[in-house]
Amino acid sequence: MTIDGPSGSGKGTVSRAAARALGWALLDSGALYRLVALAGRQAGVGLDDGPGLAQLAKASDIRFGSDPSDQEVVWLDGKEVTGAIRTEEAGNDASKVAAIPVVRAALLERQRRFAVPPGLVADGRDMGTVVFPQAEVKIFLTASAAERAARRHKQLKEKGVAATLAALSLEIAERDQRDMNRAIAPLVPGADAILLDTTGMSVDAVVERVLGVARGRLSI
Numbered sequence: 001m002t003i004d005g006p007s008g009s010g011k012g013t014v015s016r017a018a019a020r021a022l023g024w025a026l027l028d029s030g031a032l033y034r035l036v037a038l039a040g041r042q043a044g045v046g047l048d049d050g051p052g053l054a055q056l057a058k059a060s061d062i063r064f065g066s067d068p069s070d071q072e073v074v075w076l077d078g079k080e081v082t083g084a085i086r087t088e089e090a091g092n093d094a095s096k097v098a099a100i101p102v103v104r105a106a107l108l109e110r111q112r113r114f115a116v117p118p119g120l121v122a123d124g125r126d127m128g129t130v131v132f133p134q135a136e137v138k139i140f141l142t143a144s145a146a147e148r149a150a151r152r153h154k155q156l157k158e159k160g161v162a163a164t165l166a167a168l169s170l171e172i173a174e175r176d177q178r179d180m181n182r183a184i185a186p187l188v189p190g191a192d193a194i195l196l197d198t199t200g201m202s203v204d205a206v207v208e209r210v211l212g213v214a215r216g217r218l219s220i
Contacts, residue, residue: 002124002127002193008143008148027111027115028124096178098125128189138190145172147199150165
């Protein structure tokens with residue numbers, strides 16, 4: 001199952017909950033691009049250096065896991081970097097890196113290797129159109145720009161990170177434009193994707209809708 005959508009649409013939270021409910025593996029493709037960008041910064045590789053970043057995408061030791069409270073934990077080359085890749089700066093870096101064709105190509109097979117029995121929930125922006133075009137269930141989540149900015153503001157506030165709604169709204173708008181207009185694998189719903197506007201919906205309600213679709217399509 002693929003769950004695509006723009007920043008702040010809730011796809012990460014929904015994907016984690018759906019994978020847990022189904023007992024399936026989870027692919028957070030956005031985290032991969034954030035990790036490549038972070039690896040680039042740590043290695044002194046410019047975020048416009050396609051070949052250099054592609055090499056890091058292929059060679060970096062990346063691991064995903066969870067702590068005893070079932071919270072996400074991410075490691076890059078043996079170092080825990082969960083907090084470092086969840087900042088607004090990391091998100092903007094990832095959007096820039098994701099627009100580079102050789103980086104996307106370097107990560108393509110790495111992403112496809114996440115597909116293991118009994119199933120996979122793949123969260124991203126081109127999961128249903130490029131990475132797993134054969135997926136039987138494709139969901140495209142969206143929400144109003146104002147709601148997405150408000151959600152992100154709430155998340156950052158809960159983490160003790162200072163941010164303004166105005167700045168977040170601008171960053172989300174800029175990221176949307178980059179993601180939708182990039183030359184390769186732009187952010188668009190697949191022709192066979194189910195569109196779900198999550199504006200005003202609770203996380204639980206969205207998860208139930210997504211699970212309902214999956215169970216109906218896959219008879220699980």
